Amino acid sequence: MKSVSILEIPFDSLGFEEALDLLEAYLREPRNHIIVTPNPEGVMQARRNPAFREALLGADHRFADGTGIVLASRYIRNPIPARVRGVDTIFALFERLNKKGRKTTAFFLGGAPGIPEKAKSEMESRFPTLSVVGHHHGYYSPEEEPTILEEINRLKPDILLVCRGMPHSEIWAYKHRNIPARLTLCLGGTIDIMAGNVKMAPAWMRKIGLEWLHRLIRQPSRWKRMLDIPRFMWAVIRKGRR
Numbered sequence: 001m002k003s004v005s006i007l008e009i010p011f012d013s014l015g016f017e018e019a020l021d022l023l024e025a026y027l028r029e030p031r032n033h034i035i036v037t038p039n040p041e042g043v044m045q046a047r048r049n050p051a052f053r054e055a056l057l058g059a060d061h062r063f064a065d066g067t068g069i070v071l072a073s074r075y076i077r078n079p080i081p082a083r084v085r086g087v088d089t090i091f092a093l094f095e096r097l098n099k100k101g102r103k104t105t106a107f108f109l110g111g112a113p114g115i116p117e118k119a120k121s122e123m124e125s126r127f128p129t130l131s132v133v134g135h136h137h138g139y140y141s142p143e144e145e146p147t148i149l150e151e152i153n154r155l156k157p158d159i160l161l162v163c164r165g166m167p168h169s170e171i172w173a174y175k176h177r178n179i180p181a182r183l184t185l186c187l188g189g190t191i192d193i194m195a196g197n198v199k200m201a202p203a204w205m206r207k208i209g210l211e212w213l214h215r216l217i218r219q220p221s222r223w224k225r226m227l228d229i230p231r232f233m234w235a236v237i238r239k240g241r242r
Contacts (some may be wrong), residue, residue, distance in 0.1 A: 006080045013080050018086055027104070032180070032183070036055070041229065044228040045166065046167075098127040109135070110163030110191050115192055136151075149176065
């Protein structure tokens, strides 16, 4: 599969439907496949955090979740066909599998206490062929982790959704890459959205890539993290001039 390197992080050069086809195919393979979806903030974090960089490079696929990634690929004249937004991808995958009547199991890991239970209820109601066989919030202590891993290993879910925030999700998934799931998807705050605890940006903002502004308005404390967006843009421009 063709990839495009953005500041030394390779991204899959594929469209949304191609990404869904790939994920569906992996559900038929008896091994774990790690999917990560870095945005410009993630790329900049990886430049500062060697463990995070290793986790991104060690994943099976890196989807371009972020308009900035797609724009950067165009700037370097190696365009990625389309943005593959993580939350849209998992909803579309559940919808596709449901329409086909394919029974699918999942484990939700992440969110605050009580949130994974709400996400389970909402998703099973919306997608009848989906069974969330296990879940755990993301605010557990190191002493609790062996019990959580034991449960995941016992349940062997088709899909493991890890939403503990970036870079914790990706580092965790890479560390435990041999768990008996078929897909491990690191998708930021998706479990909160599934539970209805967090609202997605309006469609018009998503269409033109302004989710970052929506998040900033809702969570002003994120402003320091958002500084990575102009840093990313400048780094891409500087590298492109060489």
